[in-house]
Amino acid sequence: MRQRRKEARPAELMAAALDLFVERGFAATKLDDVAARAGVSKGTLYLYFANKEELFKAVIQQGILPVLAQGEEMLTQFDGDARALLQVMLMRWWELVGTTHLAGIPKLMISEAGNFPEVAQYYYENVMVRGRGLIREVLQRGIASGQFRAVDVEAAIDVILAPQMMLAIWRYSLGSCDCGKQDPQTYLRTHIDLLLNGLMAAEKK
Amino acid sequence: MRQRRKEARPAELMAAALDLFVERGFAATKLDDVAARAGVSKGTLYLYFANKEELFKAVIQQGILPVLAQGEEMLTQFDGDARALLQVMLMRWWELVGTTHLAGIPKLMISEAGNFPEVAQYYYENVMVRGRGLIREVLQRGIASGQFRAVDVEAAIDVILAPQMMLAIWRYSLGSCDCGKQDPQTYLRTHIDLLLNGLMAAEKK
DNA sequence: TACATTACTGACTGGCCAGTCAGTAATTAT
DNA sequence: ATAATTACTGACTGGCCAGTCAGTAATGTA
Incomplete structure (x- = not known):
């Protein structure tokens, strides 16, 4: 049941990040929470985004x-x-x-x-x-x-x-x-x- | 030369805090920096405000x-x-x-x-x-x-x-x-x- | 002078969290 | 089957910073 829809992961993470960034602000948002909301672990997040700031940029751009x-x-x-x-x-x-x-x-x-x-x-x-x-x-x-x-x-x-x-x-x-x-x-x-x-x-x- | 204008300290601290809160946001502002900008040490800040959140409230209200x-x-x-x-x-x-x-x-x-x-x-x-x-x-x-x-x-x-x-x-x-x-x-x-x-x-x- | 009070300091600590990485599970290839 | 590759995990660490507190300096008082 793991790793469905391979290419959907980044989009799910960005959606989760948008939610939390908007709600709590950038600094107050924990990547553990972002990952949890997307249904993965924090490590997975780092497979798709180099760091917190890159995730932020991606969220804005997309x-x-x-x-x-x-x-x-x-x-x-x-x-x-x-x-x-x-x-x-x-x-x-x-x-x-x-x-x-x-x-x-x-x-x-x-x-x-x-x-x-x-x-x-x-x-x-x-x-x-x-x-x-x-x-x-x-x-x-x-x-x-x-x-x-x-x-x-x-x-x-x-x-x-x-x-x-x-x-x-x-x-x-x-x-x-x-x-x-x-x-x-x-x-x-x-x-x-x-x-x-x-x-x-x-x-x- | 220390402790001039006794009752001015809170106002100086609040002014410094307003500057930095506005510039960096609440979470990203360090109380060390607030104190430094007001020309005192972090310990002094805690003589006038119970914690970071109280300082925030005071800044807004005043x-x-x-x-x-x-x-x-x-x-x-x-x-x-x-x-x-x-x-x-x-x-x-x-x-x-x-x-x-x-x-x-x-x-x-x-x-x-x-x-x-x-x-x-x-x-x-x-x-x-x-x-x-x-x-x-x-x-x-x-x-x-x-x-x-x-x-x-x-x-x-x-x-x-x-x-x-x-x-x-x-x-x-x-x-x-x-x-x-x-x-x-x-x-x-x-x-x-x-x-x-x-x-x-x-x-x- | 000595003693008391008030103003301030800055080293320290405890918790939190970004970022890491050795390891596990699933998938694909042979 | 077995090996190779890909997807993912979560315990760990290192740095940072809010908040503390024992100590120092200045001022006031007798």
């Missing part, structure tokens, strides 16, 4: 890249206006990320950036920059078409992403305190509503 | 409560309209917090909430709830006076606070990666501009 790919594809294929595109992208992101533990990665990166500058650099260049690029493209389309006001695009990108990040972060941090919190859907809807209204070029009634 | 007091006072004294009040509060918050290491506390709480549920609970009840109360009051005034649209107030509070939180968090996490980042003033101005536009009741040209 977890986040697929999401970006989806976003970039959506950008090239979507044929509605900028307003609708922005709305769809913000909601789709939560669909992809909010239903998994991937939502914990922003919290993890924020917590550990100081201790792992190289990982932070990697994340910044490969995740933040690409993610910001998606929003930048949408804003520029909207401004070019006259649908959006000519806001400061770079600043607006960060302002738009902040509530999305906080939504993801909340669940894995203080989210445990406020049980009565309204659901993410209401939050997202309100964010998008405020945002689109704020971006809209003055022309209505 | 750091954040004064800021809230300011906000609550502003609410009772300000005599402009809701629009101006909201703007002033968001900017003043950054003045108070952005110029000190207090800005690192949100990052710290987010990182460690899972490991210190009691501290998280305390922070939630005494900081988040009160902070949200400030914004709620402003929104309700604005909606009552017809200046703001009737948005979902509870959700809007979180959407409004998110960019403020991220501004504080950024500096102590991935902020080290993007040196070319525009200044916080531009970011804040864009946030407030988008927000006020988004909140405004439709009545303009």
Whole structure:
């Protein structure tokens, strides 16, 4: 009954590690616990990852890249206006990320950036920059078409992403305190509503 | 030259601890380093704080409560309209917090909430709830006076606070990666501009 | 002066955990 | 069958660090 699905081991270990890193932080997570959650011994873990830090890097990389790919594809294929595109992208992101533990990665990166500058650099260049690029493209389309006001695009990108990040972060941090919190859907809807209204070029009634 | 300003020791230790906790996280911070930064030995630290966790709690409590007091006072004294009040509060918050290491506390709480549920609970009840109360009051005034649209107030509070939180968090996490980042003033101005536009009741040209 | 009190020190210890590696079990090859 | 290879184990160790405490220095007091 041992060693089934040979090539599945690393994925199982990374999933276990993501869970625990997100829940407890990097330093407070014991590799014994990671291995136990994946149903193997600590020694097995070291067959697939050179050390704790390499495991950490792998978790970050594998977890986040697929999401970006989806976003970039959506950008090239979507044929509605900028307003609708922005709305769809913000909601789709939560669909992809909010239903998994991937939502914990922003919290993890924020917590550990100081201790792992190289990982932070990697994340910044490969995740933040690409993610910001998606929003930048949408804003520029909207401004070019006259649908959006000519806001400061770079600043607006960060302002738009902040509530999305906080939504993801909340669940894995203080989210445990406020049980009565309204659901993410209401939050997202309100964010998008405020945002689109704020971006809209003055022309209505 | 030793033991000057007797009652200043705890404050010096807490300042040193805040710096290092924010920079490295709770688990990765050594009490030897905290003591060294405060210019004393580790033994001295234990004269003022029972253990590492008590030091952590003290840092959180002492750091954040004064800021809230300011906000609550502003609410009772300000005599402009809701629009101006909201703007002033968001900017003043950054003045108070952005110029000190207090800005690192949100990052710290987010990182460690899972490991210190009691501290998280305390922070939630005494900081988040009160902070949200400030914004709620402003929104309700604005909606009552017809200046703001009737948005979902509870959700809007979180959407409004998110960019403020991220501004504080950024500096102590991935902020080290993007040196070319525009200044916080531009970011804040864009946030407030988008927000006020988004909140405004439709009545303009 | 001597004695008491307060402030501080830093070597020490005990537990914890990342990382190792000699050994065992399962699988595959011959 | 037997050998060779691959997958996995878990007891062990070495370093690190929170927390201790016997001792020293400074200050206060009589």
